[in-house]
Amino acid sequence: MATTDLTFDTLPAAIEADGIVFLDFWAAWCGPCRSFAPVFEQASEQHPDIVFGKVDTEAEQQLAAQFQITSIPTLMVFRDGILVFSQAGALGAPQLEQLIQGARDLDMTEVLKQVEAEERARAASATS
Numbered sequence: 414m415a416t417t418d419l420t421f422d423t424l425p426a427a428i429e430a431d432g433i434v435f436l437d438f439w440a441a442w443c444g445p446c447r448s449f450a451p452v453f454e455q456a457s458e459q460h461p462d463i464v465f466g467k468v469d470t471e472a473e474q475q476l477a478a479q480f481q482i483t484s485i486p487t488l489m490v491f492r493d494g495i496l497v498f499s500q501a502g503a504l505g506a507p508q509l510e511q512l513i514q515g516a517r518d519l520d521m522t523e524v525l526k527q528v529e530a531e532e533r534a535r536a537a538s539a540t541s
Contacts, residue, residue, distance in 0.1 A: 415454065415465075418468075420476075421475055424436075428494060431493050431494075434491040435453070435456075435488065435513075436468055436490075437450075437453050437467045437487075438482045438485055439469065439485055445486055452505065452509055456509050484501035487499065488512075492521060495525075498512065
């Protein structure tokens with residue numbers, strides 16, 4: 414599966430689905446974005462079970478603001494609807510492969526426990 418262009422209308426469904434979603438926030442004028450694009454595309458072809466989405470920050474300024482994108486390229490990884498990685502900067506193919514394997518290897522039961530603990534802590538601090 415090749416990369417998919419995602420928009421304000423299509424991104425929520427992609428993120429909320431079960432499985433792994435890699436998002437590349439980019440712009441045509443960005444040199445590092447253009448360098449990272451073939452690496453991201455190649456990974457998408459090698460891992461057809463993962464959604465590799467591209468968000469053009471110029472065309473989708475509302476999404477860029479919603480995700481607080483301040484530097485591009487920015488790569489975000491979601492697993493089962495939960496943000497598990499976010500980092501600005503282009504990656505090389507070996508680093509991207511390592512990140513893909515890390516996303517596959519995540520113990521989502523443990524991740525969910527951590528998310529729930531953070532939500533409880535936020536709720537407790539909001540009421541005190």
